[in-house]
Amino acid sequence: MLATGLAPAWRASRQDLSASMKDGGQQCSGGLERTRLRKLLVAAQVGGSCLLLVVAGLMIRGLQRLLTADPGFDFYNVATLDPSLSRYGMKSEEARAWWDRVRHAIAAHPETEIAAIVSHAPLGSAVNQSRYSDAPGIKITSMDVESGFFALMRIPILVGRDFVASDDRRSAVVISRRVAMEMYGSLDVVGKGFPKSARKDEARIIVGLAGDAHMIKFMATDVGEMYSPLSTRNYATGQLVVRARTDAARLIGAMRQAARAADERVLAQATLMRTEFQRKLRAPRLASSIATLTGLLALALACLGIYGVIAFSAALRTKEIGIRMALR
Secondary structure, eight states: OHHHHHHHHHHHTTSOHHHHHSTTOHHHHSOHHHHHHHHHHHHHHHHHHHHHHHHHHHHHHHHHHHHHSOOSSOOTTEEEEEOOGGGGTOOHHHHHHHHHHHHHHHHTSTTEEEEEEESSOTTOSOOEEEEETTEEEEEEEEEEEOTTHHHHTTOOEEEEOOOOTTOOTTTEEEEEHHHHHHHTSSSOOTTOEESTTSOTTTOEEEEEEEOOOOSSSTTOSSEEEEEEEOOGGGTTTOEEEEEESSOGGGGHHHHHHHHHHHOTTOOOEEEEHHHHHHHHTHHHHHHHHHHHHHHHHHHHHHHHHHHHHHHHHHHHTHHHHHHHHHHO
16 A cells, blocks of 8 residues: 555645645646536436436326227227218219118128228218317217117117117217216216207207217317217218128228229228227327437436546546545
8 A cells, every 4th residue: 555655645745735635626626617517417418318218208108008098999800991982973872872882792791790881980080079068178079870880889888779770860869978977967868959058949869878989089088979870961971880700801802892893983992990090109109219219318328428427537536546545
């Protein structure tokens, strides 16, 4: 220990010892102000990287909740056919005849379990939403559907019934549980007029109460659903929803072929509903990945910065360390 301390002690004796022993001495630590600045920059870097990691964790947790949330309907084994018949100049009756031919062909396929025409398919982009003064806390999504749609999408009818052929969209309606609670404050709504404040001669009769189905935005608490019987005018813009017995992917080719066979002009788009679900998750997944990678990179840079500051500070304090060892 004595031999090790001789050389630093001899060199230190030729300088101002009091200045060398001070933290702010220019000869030993490079200045107190620069040291504080380095510490401040490293602290800011560490804090920023930790903040990015917290944000990334919250985004990943939200994505996991979205993946495990119950949307209120079963879309996994369902395919949709969107011909957009209005683009081909088809009117209501002509479009209805076209759908009858297509439905007959698809129903004959051994993979088909049940099919129904709707104004717009679940998880799609075309949405009709309205606000009612009787239910100011939610937006109500409206959809025109054929009888059998609820069984197809596995949406339970809690009270009442599904639509029948004699129902008309001007006189019958099915609402979801959230709409009933927001508008009427009760689930005992079958037989009542919709909306609540409408005159008796203008109101539609609620024939059924369905479970909540988050068809547009999962886990949304400010959206309810209202269903009406499909009318003739919807056939030109409607879509076909088909549930498969085992694998909906086996129906895609048959659905496109049925559309071309009914009219060679029609190039219908057939897709899997689970594919639409994955497409909706693309943006959240990308954002979560970017936030995670950015946070990890920032943390790695912060660790590198801490190592550099410690190494640099130790190198600058070599003289002070030698003096302290000599004085022990």
